[in-house]
Amino acid sequence: MTTASLVSDLVTTFKAEGRIVIVGASLAGLRAAEALRDEGFTGSLTLIGDEPHEPYDRPPLSKQVLKGWVPAGNTKLPRMRAIDADWRLGVAATGLDRANREVLLANGDKVPYDRLLIATGVRSRQWFNPEEAKLKGLFTLRTSDDAAKLQAALKARPGRVLIVGAGFIGSEMASVCCDLGLPVTVAERSSAPLVGALGGVIGEIAAKMQRDAGVDLRTGVAVESLEGDGDGHVRRAKLSDGTTLDVDVVVASLGSIRNVEWLEGAQLATGFWGLACDAGCRAFDINGVVTDNIFVAGDIARAPHVLYEYQFLSIEHVDAAVLGAQTAANNMVNLETGRRPHLPLPQFWSGQFGVNIKGVGVCSFGDEIVFTQGSVEDRRFAVAYGRKGRIVAAVTFNHGKWLEYYGAMIERSAPFPPPPPGYDVPKDAEPIPARFPDPREPTGIPDVVLTGHDPTSRGAEFRPKAR
Amino acid sequence: MRIVVDLNRCLGYAQCVPLAPDVLQLQGEEALAYDPNPDDSQRQRVARAVASCPVQAIILEMDPPADRNTK
Numbered sequence: 001m002t003t004a005s006l007v008s009d010l011v012t013t014f015k016a017e018g019r020i021v022i023v024g025a026s027l028a029g030l031r032a033a034e035a036l037r038d039e040g041f042t043g044s045l046t047l048i049g050d051e052p053h054e055p056y057d058r059p060p061l062s063k064q065v066l067k068g069w070v071p072a073g074n075t076k077l078p079r080m081r082a083i084d085a086d087w088r089l090g091v092a093a094t095g096l097d098r099a100n101r102e103v104l105l106a107n108g109d110k111v112p113y114d115r116l117l118i119a120t121g122v123r124s125r126q127w128f129n130p131e132e133a134k135l136k137g138l139f140t141l142r143t144s145d146d147a148a149k150l151q152a153a154l155k156a157r158p159g160r161v162l163i164v165g166a167g168f169i170g171s172e173m174a175s176v177c178c179d180l181g182l183p184v185t186v187a188e189r190s191s192a193p194l195v196g197a198l199g200g201v202i203g204e205i206a207a208k209m210q211r212d213a214g215v216d217l218r219t220g221v222a223v224e225s226l227e228g229d230g231d232g233h234v235r236r237a238k239l240s241d242g243t244t245l246d247v248d249v250v251v252a253s254l255g256s257i258r259n260v261e262w263l264e265g266a267q268l269a270t271g272f273w274g275l276a277c278d279a280g281c282r283a284f285d286i287n288g289v290v291t292d293n294i295f296v297a298g299d300i301a302r303a304p305h306v307l308y309e310y311q312f313l314s315i316e317h318v319d320a321a322v323l324g325a326q327t328a329a330n331n332m333v334n335l336e337t338g339r340r341p342h343l344p345l346p347q348f349w350s351g352q353f354g355v356n357i358k359g360v361g362v363c364s365f366g367d368e369i370v371f372t373q374g375s376v377e378d379r380r381f382a383v384a385y386g387r388k389g390r391i392v393a394a395v396t397f398n399h400g401k402w403l404e405y406y407g408a409m410i411e412r413s414a415p416f417p418p419p420p421p422g423y424d425v426p427k428d429a430e431p432i433p434a435r436f437p438d439p440r441e442p443t444g445i446p447d448v449v450l451t452g453h454d455p456t457s458r459g460a461e462f463r464p465k466a467r
Numbered sequence: 468m469r470i471v472v473d474l475n476r477c478l479g480y481a482q483c484v485p486l487a488p489d490v491l492q493l494q495g496e497e498a499l500a501y502d503p504n505p506d507d508s509q510r511q512r513v514a515r516a517v518a519s520c521p522v523q524a525i526i527l528e529m530d531p532p533a534d535r536n537t538k
Contacts, residue, residue, distance in 0.1 A: 057471055057482045057503050060500075060501075060503055061475070061531075063494075063500060064500050064501070064502065064503075067501065069500075070502050070504075071505065074502070074503060074504040075503040075504065076503070076504055077469065077470055077503075078469040078470060078471055078527060078528030079469075079528050079531060079532050079535050080526075080528075081532055082532035082533055082534045082535075083532075083534065084534050085534075087537070229495055249487070262535070273508065288481060318475070319473075319475050347475040348475070349474045349477075349495050351474075352498075352501075353496075354494055354495030355495055355497075355498065355499070356479060356494075356495065356497035356498035358475075358500075398495065398496050399497075400477075400478050400479055400497055401478045401479065418526075426488070446538030459506060
Protein backbone atom coordinates (compact mmCIF):
# COMPACT_ATOMS: atom_id res chain seq x y z
CA MET A 1 0.00 0.00 0.00
CA THR A 2 1.38 3.40 -0.96
CA THR A 3 1.59 6.37 1.41
CA ALA A 4 -0.85 8.25 -0.80
CA SER A 5 -3.50 5.58 -0.47
CA LEU A 6 -2.92 5.37 3.29
CA VAL A 7 -3.57 9.10 3.60
CA SER A 8 -6.57 8.81 1.35
CA ASP A 9 -7.99 6.06 3.59
CA LEU A 10 -7.37 8.29 6.57
CA VAL A 11 -9.42 11.09 5.03
CA THR A 12 -12.24 8.67 4.22
CA THR A 13 -12.22 7.44 7.82
CA PHE A 14 -12.13 11.01 9.16
CA LYS A 15 -15.09 12.02 7.02
CA ALA A 16 -17.03 9.02 8.33
CA GLU A 17 -16.03 8.98 11.99
CA GLY A 18 -14.08 12.16 12.82
CA ARG A 19 -15.00 14.76 15.40
CA ILE A 20 -15.34 18.38 14.30
CA VAL A 21 -15.97 21.13 16.81
CA ILE A 22 -17.04 24.61 15.73
CA VAL A 23 -16.60 27.36 18.30
CA GLY A 24 -18.95 30.21 17.45
CA ALA A 25 -22.60 29.50 16.65
CA SER A 26 -23.48 32.46 14.49
CA LEU A 27 -23.56 32.90 10.70
CA ALA A 28 -20.07 31.50 9.95
CA GLY A 29 -20.44 28.57 12.37
CA LEU A 30 -23.83 27.54 11.02
CA ARG A 31 -22.89 27.82 7.35
CA ALA A 32 -19.67 25.87 7.99
CA ALA A 33 -21.66 23.09 9.67
CA GLU A 34 -24.02 22.91 6.71
CA ALA A 35 -21.14 22.89 4.25
CA LEU A 36 -19.40 20.08 6.16
CA ARG A 37 -22.50 17.89 5.84
CA ASP A 38 -22.75 18.85 2.16
CA GLU A 39 -19.15 17.66 1.78
CA GLY A 40 -20.18 14.26 3.09
CA PHE A 41 -18.84 14.59 6.62
CA THR A 42 -20.87 12.14 8.71
CA GLY A 43 -18.82 12.21 11.91
CA SER A 44 -19.76 14.07 15.07
CA LEU A 45 -20.30 17.80 14.82
CA THR A 46 -20.50 20.11 17.83
CA LEU A 47 -21.42 23.80 17.76
CA ILE A 48 -20.47 25.91 20.77
CA GLY A 49 -21.91 29.41 21.25
CA ASP A 50 -21.87 31.82 24.17
CA GLU A 51 -25.28 33.29 23.30
CA PRO A 52 -28.34 31.23 24.26
CA HIS A 53 -29.98 31.87 20.89
CA GLU A 54 -29.79 29.74 17.79
CA PRO A 55 -27.95 31.44 14.90
CA TYR A 56 -29.56 34.69 13.79
CA ASP A 57 -28.98 37.38 11.21
CA ARG A 58 -27.37 40.55 12.58
CA PRO A 59 -27.72 43.18 9.81
CA PRO A 60 -31.46 43.68 10.43
CA LEU A 61 -30.80 44.53 14.09
CA SER A 62 -29.66 48.10 13.36
CA LYS A 63 -32.46 48.66 10.86
CA GLN A 64 -35.75 46.73 10.81
CA VAL A 65 -35.48 45.71 14.46
CA LEU A 66 -34.61 49.12 15.94
CA LYS A 67 -37.37 50.63 13.90
CA GLY A 68 -39.83 48.35 15.65
CA TRP A 69 -40.96 46.54 12.52
CA VAL A 70 -39.33 43.18 13.31
CA PRO A 71 -39.01 41.84 16.88
CA ALA A 72 -35.40 41.27 17.96
CA GLY A 73 -35.95 37.52 18.29
CA ASN A 74 -37.30 37.25 14.74
CA THR A 75 -34.13 37.32 12.69
CA LYS A 76 -33.30 33.63 13.04
CA LEU A 77 -31.31 32.36 10.08
CA PRO A 78 -32.85 30.04 7.51
CA ARG A 79 -31.28 26.58 7.53
CA MET A 80 -29.93 25.28 4.26
CA ARG A 81 -30.14 21.63 5.37
CA ALA A 82 -30.19 19.38 8.42
CA ILE A 83 -26.85 19.32 10.20
CA ASP A 84 -27.46 16.78 12.97
CA ALA A 85 -25.20 18.65 15.38
CA ASP A 86 -24.67 18.65 19.10
CA TRP A 87 -25.47 22.24 20.11
CA ARG A 88 -23.80 23.71 23.17
CA LEU A 89 -25.46 27.12 23.39
CA GLY A 90 -25.28 29.65 26.20
CA VAL A 91 -21.88 28.43 27.30
CA ALA A 92 -18.69 30.20 26.25
CA ALA A 93 -15.46 28.51 25.27
CA THR A 94 -12.82 29.63 27.75
CA GLY A 95 -9.71 27.84 26.58
CA LEU A 96 -8.07 25.65 24.00
CA ASP A 97 -5.80 22.73 24.89
CA ARG A 98 -4.03 21.97 21.65
CA ALA A 99 -1.90 19.17 23.07
CA ASN A 100 -4.95 17.15 24.10
CA ARG A 101 -7.18 18.57 21.37
CA GLU A 102 -9.88 19.82 23.69
CA VAL A 103 -11.99 22.96 23.87
CA LEU A 104 -12.56 24.06 27.45
CA LEU A 105 -15.97 25.47 28.34
CA ALA A 106 -17.09 27.97 30.99
CA ASN A 107 -19.06 25.23 32.80
CA GLY A 108 -15.94 23.09 33.16
CA ASP A 109 -16.75 20.68 30.34
CA LYS A 110 -14.09 19.64 27.87
CA VAL A 111 -15.06 18.98 24.27
CA PRO A 112 -12.60 16.81 22.31
CA TYR A 113 -11.98 17.42 18.61
CA ASP A 114 -10.02 16.05 15.71
CA ARG A 115 -10.47 19.24 13.73
CA LEU A 116 -11.52 22.60 15.05
CA LEU A 117 -13.12 25.63 13.41
CA ILE A 118 -12.74 28.93 15.25
CA ALA A 119 -15.53 31.38 14.42
CA THR A 120 -15.91 33.38 17.62
CA GLY A 121 -16.28 36.69 15.80
CA VAL A 122 -16.26 40.06 17.46
CA ARG A 123 -18.10 41.88 20.21
CA SER A 124 -18.92 45.55 20.51
CA ARG A 125 -16.44 47.83 22.21
CA GLN A 126 -17.90 48.90 25.54
CA TRP A 127 -17.96 52.42 26.97
CA PHE A 128 -14.44 53.29 28.09
CA ASN A 129 -15.32 54.49 31.60
CA PRO A 130 -16.42 51.48 33.68
CA GLU A 131 -18.33 53.62 36.21
CA GLU A 132 -20.27 55.42 33.48
CA ALA A 133 -20.76 52.11 31.67
CA LYS A 134 -23.16 51.08 34.46
CA LEU A 135 -25.58 53.93 33.66
CA LYS A 136 -29.05 52.98 32.56
CA GLY A 137 -29.84 54.30 29.11
CA LEU A 138 -26.37 53.50 27.76
CA PHE A 139 -26.33 50.84 25.05
CA THR A 140 -24.17 49.07 22.53
CA LEU A 141 -25.48 47.10 19.55
CA ARG A 142 -24.15 43.74 18.47
CA THR A 143 -26.47 41.00 19.72
CA SER A 144 -30.15 40.31 19.47
CA ASP A 145 -30.49 41.04 23.21
CA ASP A 146 -28.74 44.41 22.72
CA ALA A 147 -31.19 45.23 19.96
CA ALA A 148 -34.22 44.28 22.07
CA LYS A 149 -33.12 46.59 24.89
CA LEU A 150 -32.25 49.51 22.63
CA GLN A 151 -35.47 49.15 20.68
CA ALA A 152 -37.49 49.29 23.90
CA ALA A 153 -35.62 52.45 24.93
CA LEU A 154 -36.33 54.11 21.58
CA LYS A 155 -39.98 53.10 21.77
CA ALA A 156 -40.25 55.02 25.04
CA ARG A 157 -39.57 58.16 22.97
CA PRO A 158 -36.49 59.62 24.66
CA GLY A 159 -36.00 63.40 24.51
CA ARG A 160 -32.70 63.01 22.71
CA VAL A 161 -30.57 60.09 21.54
CA LEU A 162 -26.80 60.46 21.41
CA ILE A 163 -24.90 58.11 19.13
CA VAL A 164 -21.18 58.04 19.74
CA GLY A 165 -19.35 56.96 16.61
CA ALA A 166 -20.48 57.42 13.00
CA GLY A 167 -19.38 54.23 11.29
CA PHE A 168 -21.92 52.23 9.30
CA ILE A 169 -23.84 50.95 12.33
CA GLY A 170 -23.86 54.32 14.10
CA SER A 171 -25.07 56.02 10.95
CA GLU A 172 -27.77 53.39 10.39
CA MET A 173 -29.01 53.88 13.94
CA ALA A 174 -29.11 57.66 13.44
CA SER A 175 -31.17 57.07 10.31
CA VAL A 176 -33.65 54.95 12.26
CA CYS A 177 -33.94 57.67 14.93
CA CYS A 178 -34.82 60.16 12.18
CA ASP A 179 -37.42 57.75 10.78
CA LEU A 180 -38.91 57.46 14.25
CA GLY A 181 -38.96 61.25 14.64
CA LEU A 182 -36.55 61.17 17.59
CA PRO A 183 -34.10 64.05 18.10
CA VAL A 184 -30.65 62.56 17.57
CA THR A 185 -27.10 63.82 17.97
CA VAL A 186 -24.18 61.96 16.41
CA ALA A 187 -20.73 62.61 17.86
CA GLU A 188 -17.81 61.48 15.74
CA ARG A 189 -14.17 62.02 16.61
CA SER A 190 -12.93 62.14 13.04
CA SER A 191 -13.87 64.65 10.36
CA ALA A 192 -17.01 62.96 9.01
CA PRO A 193 -19.21 59.84 9.14
CA LEU A 194 -17.95 56.66 7.41
CA VAL A 195 -14.52 58.22 6.97
CA GLY A 196 -12.61 55.13 8.09
CA ALA A 197 -14.36 52.87 5.60
CA LEU A 198 -14.90 55.23 2.67
CA GLY A 199 -12.53 58.20 3.13
CA GLY A 200 -13.07 61.92 3.57
CA VAL A 201 -14.56 62.70 0.14
CA ILE A 202 -17.47 60.30 0.64
CA GLY A 203 -17.53 61.19 4.35
CA GLU A 204 -18.51 64.76 3.46
CA ILE A 205 -21.41 63.48 1.36
CA ALA A 206 -22.51 61.21 4.22
CA ALA A 207 -22.32 64.19 6.60
CA LYS A 208 -24.61 66.24 4.38
CA MET A 209 -27.05 63.32 4.17
CA GLN A 210 -27.22 63.19 7.96
CA ARG A 211 -27.65 66.94 8.41
CA ASP A 212 -30.30 67.15 5.69
CA ALA A 213 -32.24 64.42 7.50
CA GLY A 214 -32.17 66.46 10.70
CA VAL A 215 -29.32 64.77 12.56
CA ASP A 216 -27.38 67.06 14.88
CA LEU A 217 -24.00 65.86 13.62
CA ARG A 218 -20.92 66.92 15.57
CA THR A 219 -17.60 65.96 14.05
CA GLY A 220 -14.10 66.36 15.41
CA VAL A 221 -15.42 65.92 18.95
CA ALA A 222 -15.18 63.15 21.51
CA VAL A 223 -17.69 62.44 24.26
CA GLU A 224 -15.56 62.83 27.36
CA SER A 225 -17.99 61.85 30.07
CA LEU A 226 -21.57 60.90 30.85
CA GLU A 227 -23.58 61.99 33.88
CA GLY A 228 -26.52 60.20 35.41
CA ASP A 229 -29.46 61.26 37.58
CA GLY A 230 -30.32 59.97 41.07
CA ASP A 231 -31.66 56.73 39.56
CA GLY A 232 -28.41 56.09 37.74
CA HIS A 233 -29.96 56.90 34.37
CA VAL A 234 -27.82 58.82 31.89
CA ARG A 235 -28.98 62.43 31.45
CA ARG A 236 -26.04 64.49 30.24
CA ALA A 237 -23.02 64.10 28.01
CA LYS A 238 -19.93 66.31 28.05
CA LEU A 239 -18.18 66.81 24.74
CA SER A 240 -14.52 67.63 24.17
CA ASP A 241 -15.43 71.03 22.69
CA GLY A 242 -16.77 72.08 26.08
CA THR A 243 -20.46 71.72 25.25
CA THR A 244 -22.91 69.57 27.18
CA LEU A 245 -25.97 67.77 25.87
CA ASP A 246 -29.13 66.66 27.63
CA VAL A 247 -29.68 63.06 26.55
CA ASP A 248 -31.84 60.12 27.63
CA VAL A 249 -30.32 57.41 25.49
CA VAL A 250 -26.65 57.02 24.57
CA VAL A 251 -25.47 54.40 22.10
CA ALA A 252 -21.77 53.62 22.07
CA SER A 253 -21.03 52.63 18.49
CA LEU A 254 -17.29 52.40 18.88
CA GLY A 255 -16.48 49.47 16.64
CA SER A 256 -15.67 45.93 17.58
CA ILE A 257 -13.18 43.83 19.48
CA ARG A 258 -12.14 40.39 18.25
CA ASN A 259 -13.03 37.53 20.59
CA VAL A 260 -9.54 36.07 20.90
CA GLU A 261 -9.07 36.12 24.67
CA TRP A 262 -10.21 32.52 25.13
CA LEU A 263 -7.26 31.45 22.95
CA GLU A 264 -4.72 32.90 25.34
CA GLY A 265 -1.92 30.45 25.95
CA ALA A 266 -2.86 28.34 22.92
CA GLN A 267 0.15 29.70 21.03
CA LEU A 268 -1.87 30.76 18.01
CA ALA A 269 -1.28 33.95 16.00
CA THR A 270 -3.96 35.97 17.77
CA GLY A 271 -3.96 39.70 18.28
CA PHE A 272 -5.92 42.91 18.03
CA TRP A 273 -7.02 42.16 14.46
CA GLY A 274 -8.03 38.56 15.06
CA LEU A 275 -6.54 35.14 14.40
CA ALA A 276 -4.21 34.99 11.42
CA CYS A 277 -4.71 32.16 8.95
CA ASP A 278 -3.61 31.27 5.44
CA ALA A 279 -5.82 31.90 2.42
CA GLY A 280 -7.15 28.37 2.92
CA CYS A 281 -8.52 29.25 6.39
CA ARG A 282 -5.85 27.25 8.30
CA ALA A 283 -4.77 29.02 11.48
CA PHE A 284 -1.18 30.12 11.99
CA ASP A 285 0.56 29.42 15.24
CA ILE A 286 2.36 32.17 17.11
CA ASN A 287 5.49 31.63 15.01
CA GLY A 288 3.65 31.99 11.71
CA VAL A 289 3.67 28.24 11.04
CA VAL A 290 0.43 26.90 9.63
CA THR A 291 -1.50 24.40 11.77
CA ASP A 292 -3.02 21.20 10.39
CA ASN A 293 -6.22 20.89 12.39
CA ILE A 294 -7.34 24.38 13.34
CA PHE A 295 -9.33 26.49 10.90
CA VAL A 296 -10.71 30.03 11.08
CA ALA A 297 -13.77 31.74 9.58
CA GLY A 298 -15.87 34.87 9.98
CA ASP A 299 -15.07 38.21 11.58
CA ILE A 300 -12.22 36.81 13.65
CA ALA A 301 -10.25 35.60 10.63
CA ARG A 302 -7.31 37.56 9.27
CA ALA A 303 -5.88 36.22 6.02
CA PRO A 304 -3.51 37.35 3.28
CA HIS A 305 -5.14 38.45 0.03
CA VAL A 306 -3.48 38.25 -3.36
CA LEU A 307 -5.31 41.32 -4.69
CA TYR A 308 -4.02 43.51 -1.88
CA GLU A 309 -0.29 42.79 -2.04
CA TYR A 310 -0.77 39.73 0.18
CA GLN A 311 -1.45 41.95 3.16
CA PHE A 312 -3.58 40.30 5.83
CA LEU A 313 -7.21 41.42 5.64
CA SER A 314 -9.68 41.50 8.49
CA ILE A 315 -13.19 41.61 7.04
CA GLU A 316 -16.36 42.10 9.07
CA HIS A 317 -18.81 41.35 6.29
CA VAL A 318 -21.65 38.86 5.95
CA ASP A 319 -20.39 37.73 2.57
CA ALA A 320 -16.87 37.00 3.79
CA ALA A 321 -18.26 35.02 6.75
CA VAL A 322 -20.38 32.76 4.54
CA LEU A 323 -17.76 32.19 1.85
CA GLY A 324 -15.00 31.74 4.43
CA ALA A 325 -17.07 29.20 6.33
CA GLN A 326 -17.75 27.21 3.17
CA THR A 327 -14.10 27.28 2.18
CA ALA A 328 -12.95 26.27 5.65
CA ALA A 329 -15.43 23.38 5.62
CA ASN A 330 -14.18 22.20 2.26
CA ASN A 331 -10.56 22.37 3.37
CA MET A 332 -11.27 20.56 6.63
CA VAL A 333 -12.34 17.41 4.80
CA ASN A 334 -10.14 17.48 1.70
CA LEU A 335 -6.49 16.84 0.97
CA GLU A 336 -4.07 19.32 -0.54
CA THR A 337 -5.24 19.01 -4.13
CA GLY A 338 -8.86 19.46 -3.10
CA ARG A 339 -8.29 22.62 -1.09
CA ARG A 340 -9.69 25.94 -2.18
CA PRO A 341 -8.57 29.49 -1.39
CA HIS A 342 -10.83 31.99 0.35
CA LEU A 343 -10.09 35.13 -1.65
CA PRO A 344 -13.29 37.13 -1.55
CA LEU A 345 -13.66 40.44 -3.27
CA PRO A 346 -15.02 42.18 -0.16
CA GLN A 347 -18.60 43.38 -0.61
CA PHE A 348 -20.85 45.34 1.69
CA TRP A 349 -24.07 47.30 1.80
CA SER A 350 -25.63 49.79 4.18
CA GLY A 351 -29.13 51.23 4.01
CA GLN A 352 -29.34 54.66 5.63
CA PHE A 353 -31.25 57.90 5.12
CA GLY A 354 -33.11 56.33 2.21
CA VAL A 355 -29.87 55.66 0.34
CA ASN A 356 -28.49 52.26 -0.54
CA ILE A 357 -24.72 52.40 -0.09
CA LYS A 358 -22.89 49.46 -1.61
CA GLY A 359 -19.24 48.74 -2.11
CA VAL A 360 -16.81 46.24 -3.57
CA GLY A 361 -13.08 45.87 -2.97
CA VAL A 362 -11.05 47.48 -0.20
CA CYS A 363 -11.63 51.24 -0.36
CA SER A 364 -8.97 52.13 2.21
CA PHE A 365 -6.33 50.36 0.10
CA GLY A 366 -6.79 53.20 -2.39
CA ASP A 367 -5.48 56.72 -2.06
CA GLU A 368 -7.34 58.35 -4.93
CA ILE A 369 -11.01 58.52 -5.79
CA VAL A 370 -12.86 59.45 -8.97
CA PHE A 371 -16.56 60.07 -9.54
CA THR A 372 -17.39 57.85 -12.50
CA GLN A 373 -21.18 58.03 -12.88
CA GLY A 374 -24.24 59.91 -11.76
CA SER A 375 -24.65 62.96 -9.58
CA VAL A 376 -23.73 63.65 -5.97
CA GLU A 377 -26.56 66.17 -5.74
CA ASP A 378 -29.09 63.48 -6.62
CA ARG A 379 -27.38 61.00 -4.25
CA ARG A 380 -27.16 58.55 -7.11
CA PHE A 381 -23.60 57.99 -8.17
CA ALA A 382 -20.64 55.65 -8.47
CA VAL A 383 -17.03 56.24 -7.43
CA ALA A 384 -13.88 54.22 -7.99
CA TYR A 385 -10.86 54.08 -5.70
CA GLY A 386 -7.37 53.74 -7.13
CA ARG A 387 -3.86 53.04 -6.04
CA LYS A 388 -0.74 53.24 -8.19
CA GLY A 389 -2.74 53.40 -11.39
CA ARG A 390 -5.06 50.48 -10.77
CA ILE A 391 -8.63 50.23 -9.50
CA VAL A 392 -8.93 48.64 -6.04
CA ALA A 393 -12.50 49.39 -4.95
CA ALA A 394 -15.78 51.02 -5.92
CA VAL A 395 -18.74 52.44 -4.04
CA THR A 396 -22.23 53.26 -5.24
CA PHE A 397 -24.97 55.39 -3.70
CA ASN A 398 -28.34 54.25 -5.09
CA HIS A 399 -26.49 52.94 -8.12
CA GLY A 400 -25.95 49.31 -7.14
CA LYS A 401 -26.74 47.83 -10.54
CA TRP A 402 -23.36 49.10 -11.70
CA LEU A 403 -21.31 47.51 -8.95
CA GLU A 404 -20.62 44.31 -10.88
CA TYR A 405 -19.10 46.36 -13.69
CA TYR A 406 -16.54 47.74 -11.25
CA GLY A 407 -16.10 44.44 -9.40
CA ALA A 408 -14.99 42.76 -12.63
CA MET A 409 -12.40 45.50 -13.18
CA ILE A 410 -11.10 45.22 -9.62
CA GLU A 411 -10.67 41.46 -10.01
CA ARG A 412 -8.37 41.95 -12.98
CA SER A 413 -6.61 45.06 -11.56
CA ALA A 414 -7.79 47.25 -14.43
CA PRO A 415 -6.31 50.73 -14.89
CA PHE A 416 -7.31 53.66 -12.69
CA PRO A 417 -9.10 55.90 -13.44
CA PRO A 418 -11.30 53.24 -15.05
CA PRO A 419 -12.58 53.76 -18.59
CA PRO A 420 -15.87 55.69 -18.40
CA PRO A 421 -18.85 53.37 -18.88
CA GLY A 422 -19.98 55.68 -21.67
CA TYR A 423 -23.13 56.66 -19.83
CA ASP A 424 -24.06 59.25 -17.24
CA VAL A 425 -20.45 60.39 -16.77
CA PRO A 426 -20.07 63.42 -14.47
CA LYS A 427 -18.24 66.48 -15.78
CA ASP A 428 -15.59 66.57 -13.10
CA ALA A 429 -14.38 63.01 -13.58
CA GLU A 430 -10.82 63.68 -12.39
CA PRO A 431 -9.14 61.63 -9.66
CA ILE A 432 -8.68 63.44 -6.33
CA PRO A 433 -7.19 62.30 -3.00
CA ALA A 434 -9.59 59.93 -1.21
CA ARG A 435 -8.53 61.26 2.23
CA PHE A 436 -8.39 58.21 4.46
CA PRO A 437 -7.27 58.64 8.07
CA ASP A 438 -4.51 56.46 9.50
CA PRO A 439 -6.21 53.06 9.97
CA ARG A 440 -4.61 52.75 13.38
CA GLU A 441 -6.52 55.77 14.68
CA PRO A 442 -9.13 54.37 17.04
CA THR A 443 -12.07 56.15 15.45
CA GLY A 444 -11.02 55.50 11.89
CA ILE A 445 -11.22 51.72 11.97
CA PRO A 446 -13.17 50.52 8.95
CA ASP A 447 -14.84 47.13 8.76
CA VAL A 448 -12.26 45.91 6.29
CA VAL A 449 -8.76 46.45 7.56
CA LEU A 450 -5.42 45.91 5.88
CA THR A 451 -3.35 44.58 8.71
CA GLY A 452 0.12 44.15 7.26
CA HIS A 453 2.12 41.34 5.73
CA ASP A 454 2.85 38.83 8.45
CA PRO A 455 0.89 37.25 11.28
CA THR A 456 2.29 39.63 13.85
CA SER A 457 2.47 43.00 12.08
CA ARG A 458 0.36 46.18 12.22
CA GLY A 459 -1.06 46.19 15.69
CA ALA A 460 -1.36 42.45 16.15
CA GLU A 461 -0.42 42.94 19.80
CA PHE A 462 0.67 39.78 21.50
CA ARG A 463 -1.17 38.85 24.60
CA PRO A 464 1.08 37.75 27.45
CA LYS A 465 1.74 34.04 27.44
CA ALA A 466 0.14 32.10 30.26
CA ARG A 467 2.77 30.88 32.69
CA MET B 468 -40.87 30.70 7.78
CA ARG B 469 -37.41 32.20 7.55
CA ILE B 470 -35.74 34.26 4.87
CA VAL B 471 -32.53 36.16 4.30
CA VAL B 472 -32.05 38.51 1.40
CA ASP B 473 -28.47 38.54 0.17
CA LEU B 474 -28.23 42.31 -0.07
CA ASN B 475 -24.87 42.11 -1.82
CA ARG B 476 -26.58 40.26 -4.62
CA CYS B 477 -29.82 42.27 -4.53
CA LEU B 478 -29.74 44.97 -7.21
CA GLY B 479 -32.90 46.73 -6.19
CA TYR B 480 -35.09 45.62 -9.08
CA ALA B 481 -37.88 45.43 -6.48
CA GLN B 482 -39.87 42.80 -8.36
CA CYS B 483 -40.45 41.09 -5.01
CA VAL B 484 -41.94 44.11 -3.24
CA PRO B 485 -45.45 44.17 -4.72
CA LEU B 486 -45.70 40.38 -4.43
CA ALA B 487 -45.13 40.34 -0.64
CA PRO B 488 -45.42 43.95 0.54
CA ASP B 489 -45.76 42.99 4.21
CA VAL B 490 -42.45 41.13 4.07
CA LEU B 491 -40.29 43.04 1.59
CA GLN B 492 -40.12 46.82 1.41
CA LEU B 493 -38.01 49.47 -0.27
CA GLN B 494 -36.42 52.16 1.87
CA GLY B 495 -35.86 54.94 -0.63
CA GLU B 496 -35.09 54.07 -4.25
CA GLU B 497 -32.95 51.00 -3.85
CA ALA B 498 -32.40 49.78 -0.29
CA LEU B 499 -34.45 46.67 0.49
CA ALA B 500 -35.65 45.88 4.01
CA TYR B 501 -37.37 42.64 4.92
CA ASP B 502 -38.99 40.68 7.72
CA PRO B 503 -36.60 37.73 8.25
CA ASN B 504 -39.18 35.50 10.02
CA PRO B 505 -42.52 36.26 8.38
CA ASP B 506 -45.78 34.76 9.49
CA ASP B 507 -46.81 31.49 7.86
CA SER B 508 -49.82 33.25 6.37
CA GLN B 509 -47.31 34.87 3.98
CA ARG B 510 -46.07 31.56 2.56
CA GLN B 511 -47.54 31.82 -0.88
CA ARG B 512 -46.67 35.50 -1.31
CA VAL B 513 -43.07 34.94 -0.21
CA ALA B 514 -42.69 31.95 -2.52
CA ARG B 515 -43.81 34.12 -5.42
CA ALA B 516 -41.44 36.90 -4.37
CA VAL B 517 -38.53 34.47 -4.21
CA ALA B 518 -39.33 33.19 -7.69
CA SER B 519 -39.65 36.71 -9.08
CA CYS B 520 -36.17 37.87 -8.12
CA PRO B 521 -34.09 38.34 -11.29
CA VAL B 522 -30.85 37.73 -9.38
CA GLN B 523 -32.18 35.04 -6.98
CA ALA B 524 -31.11 37.01 -3.92
CA ILE B 525 -33.77 35.72 -1.52
CA ILE B 526 -32.76 32.68 0.51
CA LEU B 527 -35.85 30.90 1.77
CA GLU B 528 -36.38 28.17 4.31
CA MET B 529 -39.94 27.19 3.67
CA ASP B 530 -39.94 23.93 5.58
CA PRO B 531 -37.39 23.59 8.37
CA PRO B 532 -34.98 20.65 8.28
CA ALA B 533 -36.01 17.87 10.65
CA ASP B 534 -33.33 18.64 13.24
CA ARG B 535 -33.86 22.41 13.45
CA ASN B 536 -35.95 22.37 16.57
CA THR B 537 -33.32 20.47 18.46
CA LYS B 538 -31.65 23.92 18.18
